[in-house]
Amino acid sequence: MQLFGLTDLRCEYRVNPVGIGNRVPRFSWKLTGTGRGIKQASYRIQASEGDPLFQTLTWDSGQVRTDQSVHIPYEGSPLKSRTIYHYRVRVRDSRGAESDWLSAFWETGMMDFAEWTAHWITCDLELNNRSPEASQMFRKTFEAGESPVSARIYATALGIYELELNGKRLNENKFLPGWTSYHKRLQTQTFDVTDLVRRGDNAIGITVADGWYKGRIGGHPNNFYGDQRAALLELHLKYEDGRQEIVITDGSWRVDTGPIVMASIYDGETYDARLEKEGWSTSSYEDDDWLPVSILDHGKQMLVPEENLPTRVMRELKPIAVLRSPAGEKILDFGQNMVGWVSYSVMAPTGTIIELAHAEVLDRDGNLYTDNLRSAKQTTRYVCRGSGSEVYEPRFSFQGFRYVKVTGYPDDVSLESFTAHVIYSALDETGTFECSDESINQLQSNIVWGQRGNFLDVPTDCPQRDERLGYTGDAQVFIRTAAFNMDVASFFTKWLRDLKADQLPSGGVSNTVPDTLPGWDLHSAAGWGDAAVICPWTLYLCYGDKRLLEEQYDSMKLWVEFIRNLGEEEFLWNSGFQFGDWLALDAPAGSYAGATPKDFIATAFYAHSTDLLVKAARVLGKEKDVAEYEELHKRVLEHFNLEFVSKNGRLVSPTQTAHVLALGFGLVEGTVRTRVEQDLIELLEQSNHKLTTGFLGTPYLCSTLTDIGRTDLAYKLALSRDFPSWLYSVEQGATTIWEHWDGRNADGSFWSADMNSFNHYAFGAIGDWFYRVVSGIDTDSEQSGYKHTRIHPRPGEGLTYARASYQSMYGEILSLWTIEDGIMIIQITLPPNTTGTVILPNARQEEVTEGGMRLSESYGIRHVVPQEKDIRLELESGSYRFQYAWRL
Template sequence: MLKIVGLRCEYKENPIGIDAKNPRISWRLESDKRSVNQSAYQVVVAEDREFGKLLWDSGKVDSDQCVHVELAGLEAVSRKRYHYRVQCWDRDGESSGWSHDAYWETGVLDRGEWKAEWIGPSIGEGANEEQSPFLRKSFSVKEGIRHASIYATALGLYELELNGSRVGDHYFTPGWTSYEHRLQVQAYDVTDRLAGGENVIGAMLGNGWYKGFLTWGENKRAIYGDRLALFLELHIEYEDGTEETVSTDSSWRTAGSPILMSEIYHGETYDARLERNGWSSAGYDDSEWLPVERISQSNDILIAQENDPVRKIEEIKPIGLLTTPAGDTVIDLGQNMVGWLKFTVQGEAGSEVQIHHAEVLDGEGNFYTDNMRSAKQIIRYVLKGGEPETYEPRFTFQGFRYVRLIGFGENVRLDDFAGVVLHTDMATTGFFECSDPLVNQLQHNIEWGLKGNFLDVPTDCPQRDERLGWTGDAQMFIRTAAYLKNVAPFFTKWSRDLKADQTNNGGVPFVIPHVLDANSHSSAAWGDAAVICPWTIYLCYGDKRILEEQYDSMQAWISYIRDQGENELLWNTGFHFGDWLGLDSKPDSYIGATDRDYIATAFYAYSVSLVQKTATIIGKPEDAAKYGELYGRIVEAFTKEFVTPSGRLSVPTQTAQVLGLMFGLLEGTAKDRAVAKLMELLDESKFHLTTGFVGTPYLNHVLSDNGKLDAAYQLLFQKDYPSWLYQITKGATTIWEHWDGIKEDGSFWSKDMNSFNHYAYGAIGDWLYRVVAGIDTDESQELVGYKRILIRPQPGGSLNWAEGRLDTMYGEIRSYWKKSDDGKTVLEVTVPANTSAEVHLPGAWLDSATESGSVLSEAAGIASATQLEGAVAVAVGSGEYEFSW
């Protein structure tokens, strides 16, 4: 039985408000047979879900493509819902029949169509500019509403209410983008929220990233602007064919809200006595409210929402209540998390309670906040009195595990508190588990590092006065992230911001969005995010469009490097972070011992190689030839500069050997000597890493790719400092910024830069999925995105089983291997329909390996089986398999 499931438009299920004029759709096939492939498809698009009036029909197309199928020739128009469905045929001619119907809805496609005005609170004498404002509009509608949508954005953050209740489940809207160039507009279907007669729409605004404190240092705030503003249009379509629009304009009214202060870093102050009950409902008297002011702001920066929204994802109940040696009352949530604390309190009107947040306790068990630097992370709540009051913030988020309570009295009940986890709502795609509980905890910590730092942008830490989109951290972790979650929309949006913030000469800022000074740009390995991130999204999701969109940016980055210094083939000028936080750094230095010009030139070569591949993929053969020639010259110059005539690298560090090997810059004797030198350096450190941000993501890959699998596993299983598992022995529930954030004696590495939720070193997750579980994609053009799957597990160490699952654009891949006491190995594999796989059976022999009890040559779904050195390679079609040897 052939079935189509999982219809998506631009990665999303039934999206509304998108601005793609030629959207792409994707689907999956399901079948109970093996080796099922699509041979043809047909897509139809209609105005109605009955498909009575077709707008577009692909006809029967002979193709196995089911991912990112562009509806070429369909020119979408603004604010219209399009219904679509798909049928396909397999190679035997069997039809799936029509799929269920799905839809997408466009937003405003032409910026000239906007009619709304930008409005904000009036700023008068005595006004509290830090108080979040309410904005309100009462309006009447007729009976017979067919469809109604709100399109909204803000300078600052906004939250909408309609007829007394919250609109949507998105938080921190409109998100953080390069505000000078790009500002997202969110769309909400409110058809069922309107009724004939009086209706009221209201909004509350907060400072957010736009106006609030941002970056470190004194009074670094209002980087983008100092006036909050709302921009909104409500479009109503009636059954009689007429339309009506309610927009932000001078008729709106404004007043202060109970939020007296809201800051991303510092928290929120809320006075419940100032609540205005019914303020967003019909019948409310707003005669004492003030008129709004028009704000000058161009509409040219408006774009539709690109990223998945931030949502409340889950709630965590506290695991303990303790009194510290200093006498503080502290709640332990058991997990370092990002979001906020929801709490219930009862008391007299005017009394105040405070919530303070921290990631860790110090060596004596006291509440520790020094690593927050200037970020206060404090919630203040003033009670209105009477019945129990429940509160949670709106325009701030905290990074914390521990919460200090002030003003709650002695009878604290844990049931009155819950940690609300918020992050970008990316679909979970990865699962990894193995026989070692500490490695499983490491995988847990990696995932929670992503949860805590993927809040609209890929931040470096979610607790201190930073929380910025560091480019180096993002490119180091993106491949791991693509296993854990569907990060394609997330990084597409962020890559577009990178392109928007790129300097005129192609330089890439250290952080995206760019909020540091004008000279803070273009470090090697950081700026290379301009190339590595789009390439990785293409590789993992088969998304060719992101390469087409970002190609100019990728080229500009290469041009920037070529223009540096006197030799366009070596990058030996400018500032570089180097092997950041490498353990072989000099005292009082954050930069590892590996020469920075070596790192810069290695990444230069790597990025050029990726741009060459990109040019080929997007149909630019002349560019591909040009970059291929440049790459060859860079490698030649690299060899002359850093490799001695006898084949020894002149930079004797772990990271130097790793980069040269990982990026394919060494051949022959030089490659052999680099492998030997890396092993020598590991032996000298008693098999502990000394790598920093640059070398660590690649270290285990280099070892396992060069015949040193045992060494890679030995590094993975180390429990003393420095190692991944050391953090776990110290109680970590997320990845740390420093290998010794908490030292062996319980003291701290530093108070200046010591985040306990920092995902960079979590890049080991890529190795767990790709090597331990063995799930990878073929990188050949047309086979990326797991169209052709490589399942090549490499068991090792003390593990006796491991399982990895990955939900791809085609469906779920599964690889589960297990070693039994009698010396046999079992490998269970799932390959989605419309894909194929090359499966390696490590240590197997062709004449004795079986699949579901049959010899390989007789098993259904197996196209071929070949004996390799140390393994059997089996080519299979879709289906579930159980190999044994």
């Protein structure tokens, strides 16, 4: 008997989201069951405003005959702000079985900025003889006549903030309200505080630090977005008799500074425990000596309910060793390059200063190496209170580190006293990859840790030096790998909205999002600005999110038109600022840009973005645009070949990146393509199979070799341990991805002090090749979001085993292969309500068995199509085990 049911009911990618602003939210679920061929035949959704029993409905879809189980839009009565909605789903499968109801809820935030009645409150600290670097603490007491049945706080800040209510800190979520293009979009958060408000006197506290808003960022001094921190808050109380009360930020609040005397994104945090104001967020605290607040004249039109998943402490690590450096330093080694902070316990006399300096690596002598941090100090200081055991944990700064130099700690530095708190956006980890080569497994771990460290509200380039910016180039080259490793749909949706908000009227795109370079001419570089097109299209492929594609379409189109109108030549991109193939090893001396001509790269990306725009227009039914941009793409290809291909079919640029882009983007055809393929192979052979590519060539290198039938060369590159290679850094002990192939030399010396991050995920884009080629998991672009999965594992010399899993929106996809004693075993899992195409490599139909049976006898296999060397199978959902003799 087949078991059948539902699981993982979600609203806008989230389980029971609170405070969202979607006026037409979408629902998704997964089917469960045993056996093969499980398929949804129909669904029914019911929604109710505040009624978990569904006795009164705002929507009843009725029985809808479809197999769609993701992105089902709400079609009921218009939604209200600050309201909880319950919904439930029941489905029938193709055999007529019906599931039980599965229920969940979502809650709307303050959906319209005009609803806010609170005022922005602030205080000029310097004018009131307080340190302007110190964090501000705002407080307010209020009275509740009785315990409310519902209490919600809606809040945001100019700066980053934490909330307290009746002495309890609310923030499991860190660095609120997150980093957006603040003048255009500022997120607000919703907190359920029903259980914390009590009858009688209560108190609210808000601490606000500089954060990205007022602190220095992106090479700018302080006050990049504004010169005053401020808080905005409303507490809405609902009572059993229907009464409602609102507490708002206004002139009645009080403000002061406290123990956080400095907090900076780059420089760290200084905390003086002697300045603590015990009980400051309780109603009994005496605040007569506190300052009155000022009302800040700042608009609210930019306010939007929270879109991204919040930053949280996601892991905790203990140090693995205490080192004594040649310079006499006490250094903690946490064994993993990470992002976050370190907490510790201590007993010391009052006024004792404990300092932690954070770094990614040690120098060749074993001392803490901080030159690559440039001006970022990455230091926390704690001034002891001097009364018993004290525990310190930073709150408003983060560091990128593996090693921590401890100064001033009064006792022996013990492993037990220190804990590293790893922070990043709270993204579900959806993918796993492992194989028979432990170095590759370490590389995969490095890729994932690089993503953890740099996906902190925005996709940063690096998390340690005085940069930490949302570089568009890094994001677009890594996004496909990122979408395998984690559920990044909400993360990139929010970021792309900022990209669109910061996009220039001309269509140009900042090289960082949010834009930290306004007014500069250094924007809209090829491979960077193209994130406007590449990222939405990739999210559509991975999640089937047609709404996001529609939302970003104008931005995508505007970017292509920007290129089209740039300079004097409509069909070539040969003007404007360019990074080129950043950090390629064939760069001329004294340059960061590789040898591939910048106009070659720019025109290649011009063609690529135009091609993706055509595909997006086709998905969205914009046939007029399809015709127009197909013609533009054709003309760009013509001019590319006239400009960059010789009469004999040779590319004018003899670099690996030039050949990879020409092939990977489909810029050459026929005999020219054949020649370019041969030349790429020759270039690799001339270099003894050493890569020379940079940020823009590397992500496409191995996949392009696979596309031209030379997966064997891709394996040689991927498994190489010599410099330059992905595994070279692993051999040097790396635990994250390096910015440079030679970030650290074998003798312990460093490539550079100016630009040498050891946690920089761009070259980690090789992870996409592990998933899509080695294990073979890919989505079908015609049925995006893994509704139909293509699985084509491609074993290669050097591996005898590979396993990848991916938690799609339909459920887990698995591809596992092993080769032992001349026998190939391939295990496949396709989740319910999906289908798949599976390619069995180097297989003969008469030799293949599935679960011990011939293919023609196996249930769930719809078609068997022998090909030149392979067998193509069309499968229903379920798990399969294929076995056959392996021949190369």
